[in-house]
Amino acid sequence: MDAPETRELAYFVAVAEELHFGRAAERLGMAQPPLSRAIQRLERRMGVALLERTSRAVSLTPAGAVFLAESRKALDAVAAAVRRAQRSGRESPRLLVVMKPEGDAGLLGRILPAYRLDPDAVEVEVVVCGIGEQSAMLRDGRADLAFLHGPWDDVSGFDVEPLLTEDQVAVLPRGHRLADRAALVLSDLDGEQLPRWPGVDVAGASGPLVRDASQLMQLIALSQVVAVLPETMRRNARADVVCVPVLDAPSSSILVAWPERTRSRAVAAFVRACTEVAHGGRAVENAGR
């Protein structure tokens, strides 16, 4: 079959997300009937039913679920194509690096000067975005590089270079039953409320949704939740919380990530600077491929 137009993919994604033709049409700024027809056309040409509709409800078929995920990827790729071309075409080249607050564990302050020494260096703009937004920004071409946090962030579609791994600590309110322990294991935390982060779906975790570290610290201080965080988060710790090492928590890592198959010398140089700083000056030859 002939490939669907990006418009059709966007229509389908809207309907699949809303599971409601009326609302989807509204979101797309159009009327409902043409939207219904567009989806019908799409299904007919693909030869697959994507949606199950009764006059009361719309649901995804298995093929529809696959197509939703794939369509999102495809739309990201289209958006990325435009953004990357625009960025490489316009004005002076610059690198856009995106991170979440505290997402660099203090490395960036040493990376930037190291990077500027590289002959391939260009101007760097650092954007601090909301938690979970970085990978989307990298995926759709708004950013050139991102500091991600393994194992939470989804690194698929990116090349990554690990910068440092750190153990995790439990952050507890002062006076918590475990606050005086020298160390603990994950099972000690059974039954505690753990926070949920936007963009991260952990099965079971149903504690309060937190948006940033200070919000989280506030909730911890109020004994609403406890959290298990990378060690460097200690620097955000307020006076009224305590940190206790968690011996069996998976170690967390900070990665620098960039789009796969990137050929940019500026990106390669930045990655080089990252690994040099992170690994104590040992040159890593094949960084940046």
Next chain:
Amino acid sequence: MDAPETRELAYFVAVAEELHFGRAAERLGMAQPPLSRAIQRLERRMGVALLERTSRAVSLTPAGAVFLAESRKALDAVAAAVRRAQRSGRESPRLLVVMKPEGDAGLLGRILPAYRLDPDAVEVEVVVCGIGEQSAMLRDGRADLAFLHGPWDDVSGFDVEPLLTEDQVAVLPRGHRLADRAALVLSDLDGEQLPRWPGVDVAGASGPLVRDASQLMQLIALSQVVAVLPETMRRNARADVVCVPVLDAPSSSILVAWPERTRSRAVAAFVRACTEVAHGGRAVENAGR
């Protein structure tokens, strides 16, 4: 800006590849003027010049080169979205595994029975394609899994699991000046003709283009080329060629690859079967994510 339609991306790719509006239009089955206008519109909306045209020649701007690469990725993603949805929607589920001739080093014969024991197993179809075609088939959704050959195949965009690594041997015609050596190093081969493979651009290598192993063996026997190949290729060796270990050649590896973020249980089970067979029965818990 509003996203370009896939049709526009296809137009641009055609022009960028042909570097000639007339030929590109012909390839697309349309007249030249609407194609010129479509590209102009695209450039105007993107706000970037993609092509440099004089009335005699067309060339890519740097932004155009970036956009060409990104557009190909995006078109692949769109095609993959359709194919994967179709496959998961139609008929009985089946897994399509793609490999090049001899690309499994004999593993597949043991993997398939192991896979069938898995409760998540579905029917498997194995397609043997031309060299260098596998990653394209995996990328655009025609295949579910592929056996790739590191470090030659481009694995970006895929999740991979290495199955086995092997040392490389030089394949020489009987009577070659190095044929009697017990082992050699790469620099011993300086000045020899090395074959080129379709889809693999190695800087410098400018020997004859070979399409498959038997063709290559033929050329070796005729003293047209020598080749450095993974050890398992010995089994293709004809009587009139000899194999000599190359001590410092990078070791080659066979990987099983599948599209990132795949959630299919059937794919996960297949990968599980692969790792079990390859690693001698040691279960690998997180295979298939």
Next chain:
DNA sequence: CCCGATCGATACCCTGGCGGTATGGACGCA
């Protein structure tokens, strides 16, 4: 030096795809 060939851009026309409005029909609920 001019003429013809080449090739992309422009001018103009026309069709069909796509979006809009009005309405139908199925289903759930009170």
Next chain:
DNA sequence: TGCGTCCATACCGCCAGGGTATCGATCGGG
């Protein structure tokens, strides 16, 4: 059974996008 909801169908009108004819620039050959 009447009403509200929600997707599908019918029908209409516009313009985006494709076609043809032609222009203008540039290069090469006689």
